[in-house]
Amino acid sequence: MAYSVIKENDLFLITDLSGDILTDSKEGFGLYTKDTRFLSRLALTVNGAKPIVLTSKVDRNYVSNIVLTNPEIKDGEKLWRESVEIVRTRFIYKGILYETIRVTNFNPHSQRVSIDLEINADFQDMFVVRGFQDGQVGQKTGGRQLASGVSIDYGGVDDVKRSLLVEWMEAPAHVVTSNEGAVITYQIDLEAGQSTSINLFFVPVIDEVYPERHSHATAIQELQRSYTNWEKTSTWVSSNHPFFDHLYRQGLSDIRALLTDLGFGLFPVAGLPWYAVPFGRDSLITALQLLPVHPEIAKGTIMTMARYQGEKSDSWRDEQPGKIMHELRDGELANTNQVPFKPYYGTVDATPLFLILIGEYVKWTDDTLLFEKMIPNIKRALEWIDACGNLDESSFVTYNTESAKGITNQGWKDSSNSVVHRNGEYAKAPIALAEVQGYVYQAKTTIAELLRTMKPYSNDYKMIAWSSKLIAEAEELAKMFEKEFWVESDRFYAMALDGDRRQVETVTSNPGHLLMSGMLKPHRAEAVADKLVSKGLFSGYGIRTMAEGEKGYNPISYHNGSVWPHDNSLCLMGLNHEGFHKEALTVMEGLLAAGASFENHRLPELFCGYTTDKGEPFRYPVACSPQAWAAATPFVFIEVMLGMRLDYTIRQVSLHPVLPAGMDLLSVRSLRLGSGMLDVDVNRSNEACAYHVLANTTGWTIGSH
CATH class of the missing domain: 2.70.98.40 (Glycoside hydrolase, family 65, N-terminal domain)
Known part of the structure; x- marks a missing residue:
């Protein structure tokens, strides 16, 4: 650097x-x-x-x-x-x-x-x-x-x-x-x-x-005092894997540096040096990764995004009512409307991610007051998903850029060449991305679960009816998705549907995000897990954005063959959620090996997708470092290593610990959940991992799965 x-x-x-x-x-x-x-x-x-x-x-x-x-x-x-x-x-x-x-x-x-x-x-x-x-x-x-x-x-x-x-x-x-x-x-x-x-x-x-x-x-x-306080109030982790401990602490320090407050609470900006501003998608995903470590950051992120939620239809900014912003800029050109970034709304996934973060934050913290406060914002976000997001009336959430200075592709792979057919043709809008449909499913089912479970909503007829409506919509989406996105010849899902409802069959990491949604049938989830760690997608250092062998594959591209740690972390969340612990270990061990070779032993925004036989991973020339959702990726490892799953309806934490190679001891202290904290030790003996709960003041019961 x-x-x-x-x-x-x-x-x-x-x-x-x-x-x-x-x-x-x-x-x-x-x-x-x-x-x-x-x-x-x-x-x-x-x-x-x-x-x-x-x-x-x-x-x-x-x-x-x-x-x-x-x-x-x-x-x-x-x-x-x-x-x-x-x-x-x-x-x-x-x-x-x-x-x-x-x-x-x-x-x-x-x-x-x-x-x-x-x-x-x-x-x-x-x-x-x-x-x-x-x-x-x-x-x-x-x-x-x-x-x-x-x-x-x-x-x-x-x-x-x-x-x-x-x-x-x-x-x-x-x-x-x-x-x-x-x-x-x-x-x-x-x-x-x-x-x-x-x-x-x-x-x-x-x-x-x-x-x-x-x-x-x-x-x-x-x-210095503020940094010390940040560390003291963080979930603390130690192991006998010295590099992981360094990676975790580096991530804590990086996230602290990236925190900003616009008046609604602390939230993470996207990255340094050029993205030190609010980004809907980046800030929301980083806050989701931070839940086991600093859940209060999610609250600041939610409040900031709610403040700038779309209010009107404005094609210059790609704004619609209820939509969550993509990016907020505050310079002279933005202030005079010469660029459409105050704020700009050209993102298709930030709105369902906003709903997911609200739901997961409330589960982790029992902050029912925030949920009550966010009800109007939740309704407006859902209305956008059902109306403005469904541009082609296909029942899928799609995007189509209207702004003359807007972003062409509006998923997280937002470069202009990132949605490409196997014949090399770029997909034309409106485009429905696979992972976005999973986000919508997860958003609706998560909000519905809270409406069914939380008092006083669980006894409110209107809220029960709203919950049932969301569940029905989610199940219908899952059926439609299975019918239109599954590619039998690949035993995998298309990354997208284009404007002609043609499948973009190119094998990419996008469908890996579906695992955390709970949207897939068990046999389909198994097929996705297998594909993520297959030779084409997995480089040895991580899951590539596009599989080797695809026509658009390029290991040194931004989105078509590189490895993004945050992309891997969302796949890891899903692998853990669905119980694919072996595959999760494979991905986690690859990222640990990659991180050990980079400057400051820090996971960068992305790196090249070459295989391990080429030697150490190749750095991407203009990757941000530190970058928020890369810095927060090691926090997801905690959930994965504990095999941690939450059942909010019965308030039970299930644990199924797995440890990466080179680690036999893991101690987790002050993991915040519910009204208290959880202290857990994990030990490996004869290849089997066992956990010991040292303290539990969360109000949740602990079980195994």
């Missing part, structure tokens, strides 16, 4: 490994919030020369530590090579980037060191930075010097005033401001072995609202 990135709430910084942001870089480095780049240049020189990087790392996802030294400098203030150390430490807290530059003189004599910082802000919209969109934008009004800092100001065409405020604690020797930003110069005289520090604050200011500034020491203490 040739960049450094840190994030807190909705402010993030991405730089090169030296900590610089160079104007001519193609990577889009900068300091961003509200889809706007507030810092577009930050270049540090020592005695006029660019320093050499010794090490560059991000500790626990929130503190960037970069150690630099000087090259040999013969002109001006001479410096012997590697005689000065410069340590740049950065973190973000409550809307401010804090930076400390610590300079140490390792010469055996006194030395004058000049530190220059070139600073600029272009206030470019994220879409412009990434080359996706041009448009009418505002203009910068230049830089100005203040008593203890400089400000660079911008007036947007959206009538939003934006400024970058750079402040310091230690006064520099010189400051020069211009329309090109500012140059800040420190002249530092150091004795042999002496160190000194420069403390800076980079503050994005929107409409003259200034975040509260703290000392560097106070801010980092508070930030």
Whole structure:
């Protein structure tokens, strides 16, 4: 990873490994919030020369530590090579980037060191930075010097005033401001072995609202405290498989870094660096994965999605009443409607996933108050599924892009070439994706189960009738799905039906998501499980998005042969739900082997679909890292290793533990469920796994299956 990135709430910084942001870089480095780049240049020189990087790392996802030294400098203030150390430490807290530059003189004599910082802000919209969109934008009004800092100001065409405020604690020797930003110069005289520090604050200011500034020491203490509290309140897992423990803890840290609050509770944004915004599908799936570890994140996600639920028909945004958004952007182009992303609704699966998350969250937490509050949103989402989602009146939920700047394919495989027939022809809309029908089935049956079981609804005639209606609709959908999607020659399901109701027979991972829905008959579920771990789909490191041998297969494509950990995790949920423990172990062991080879031992957004005989898995060139639903994949392993299934109607947790190769001991502590927590140990002896419940305050009984 040739960049450094840190994030807190909705402010993030991405730089090169030296900590610089160079104007001519193609990577889009900068300091961003509200889809706007507030810092577009930050270049540090020592005695006029660019320093050499010794090490560059991000500790626990929130503190960037970069150690630099000087090259040999013969002109001006001479410096012997590697005689000065410069340590740049950065973190973000409550809307401010804090930076400390610590300079140490390792010469055996006194030395004058000049530190220059070139600073600029272009206030470019994220879409412009990434080359996706041009448009009418505002203009910068230049830089100005203040008593203890400089400000660079911008007036947007959206009538939003934006400024970058750079402040310091230690006064520099010189400051020069211009329309090109500012140059800040420190002249530092150091004795042999002496160190000194420069403390800076980079503050994005929107409409003259200034975040509260703290000392560097106070801010980092508070930030560290929040991470410590996050870990303490998490389900804690340990095993004798050292890599799994690292993967799990890395996932916890990654998710914490990706949390954002728009005023409705914490929820995970999609990923860094370019998707640090709310995404319906990504945020919902990540929250679903997080249920055993941090169920409260699901509540924040549900509340955020409900706030932006579609209200009207707007083809520019692909919006319909009751629909859950795809993506929310807040930059200048979105604010002025030059791009349809405030928010954009071009997703076919977020709406049923919203309902699934509500149902599963309430099961896990007994938060009946949230369910009651969400009843109007649930009804509107179901109305969208039954009306707007059923574009071709086929009884299946389909999609068809209306927006001129919308997304062509609106399932999770949203690249333009991802739904392809075996003859190489791309499917034409309206398209019905296999997994989406499973989501709809699961959404309706889950909501129906809660209506039948929860008080006071279980004694309410109207709610009982509503529940029965949802069950009937779900069963009819299952019958229709079986008839139209099953491909007997493959012993598998088509990934989709196209606009002519033709099967897209290409073998893909999409039908693997059906297993978690409970929609399939046992013999069909077994066929799906077998196919997922077959040679064509399973690479050895994970389930591919498309099977090797298909005409559209490409192991280095985004969606047609790569491996996505979150895709595998949804398949794992289903394999566990249907009792296919052997197949689940195969997938889990593949992902563990893959994760061990990646930087920071972190599962990336995706990786190439080559088989294990090619060596370590190949990284995908532009994969997000960290990425929310990849970071949360190890949390699904907990459910799978415990063989955990919930029966809400009788409030029983069934366990059937299985452990991957290399693990004989597993301890799970403070797994939150119902009104309390569950502590469980699993031991393997003579290839058999047994569990021991050490504590159970959940209000649920424990059984085996």
